[in-house]
Amino acid sequence: MPARYDIDSERELWDAFAESTRDKALEADPVFCWTQYAGHGPGPELLGSPKTALEIGCGTGRALAFLLKRGVKVTGVDLSPVAVKHLTERWGARGGEFICAEVLEHLGTHADTYDAIYSIFGAVWFTDPAKLLPLVAQRLNPGGTLVFSQPPAIPGAYGPQGMYKGGFAGKAMFTYRYSYTPRKWAALLARSGFRDIEAAVLDAPTEGHIGTLIVRAVSG
Numbered sequence: 001m002p003a004r005y006d007i008d009s010e011r012e013l014w015d016a017f018a019e020s021t022r023d024k025a026l027e028a029d030p031v032f033c034w035t036q037y038a039g040h041g042p043g044p045e046l047l048g049s050p051k052t053a054l055e056i057g058c059g060t061g062r063a064l065a066f067l068l069k070r071g072v073k074v075t076g077v078d079l080s081p082v083a084v085k086h087l088t089e090r091w092g093a094r095g096g097e098f099i100c101a102e103v104l105e106h107l108g109t110h111a112d113t114y115d116a117i118y119s120i121f122g123a124v125w126f127t128d129p130a131k132l133l134p135l136v137a138q139r140l141n142p143g144g145t146l147v148f149s150q151p152p153a154i155p156g157a158y159g160p161q162g163m164y165k166g167g168f169a170g171k172a173m174f175t176y177r178y179s180y181t182p183r184k185w186a187a188l189l190a191r192s193g194f195r196d197i198e199a200a201v202l203d204a205p206t207e208g209h210i211g212t213l214i215v216r217a218v219s220g
Helices: 007-020 022-026 062-069 081-094 103-109 129-139 182-191
Strands: 052-056 073-078 097-100 114-120 140-150 159-164 174-179 194-202 212-219
Touching: 052 062, 062 073, 062 081, 073 081, 081 097, 103 129, 114 129, 129 140, 129 182, 182 194, 182 212
Parallel strands: 052 073, 052 114, 073 097, 114 140
Antiparallel strands: 140 212, 159 174, 194 212
């Protein structure tokens, strides 16, 4: 994470996002889609058949709720207390567990393990992979899967990049995202002990539109 990273500012940004997506968290039907295009691309089959799963950066919780309704024991971690409050109100009584925490701290201090860990435009996009991936590997059961999706890197723009929230006016709310080529992601995962790594960009359903990076790997 960049040296000037401010966890309180980061939390404020994600609280604002959670407020803006409150209706999705409290009212929208569960859906599991790796891409930014409804009904496009693979679904939860990329996770295999997990009995337990952890979503890091669970956001609106729609994917987590989808797994919950299928009988998977699911846990969601999110930095925003606003998001966690909304999700607990909607899905807590149905068995979902939602934890407000910074992902590196949570993975580093909790001993729970899972059959699958995943991120849909979530924490993998916003966390230094050199720190995150080894911790994910430790929290996966043998043969467990890590799957994540995010926008592909802009050609020539790799590594940590700053991103403002909501345009370029108003209060300076920003975060850092991490973008790499599929080949680089595969190397980072292999270095952290993963195997059977698949990393590729899925084209958008409309030619010329932004595709989706989808990465899957199995714990060693």
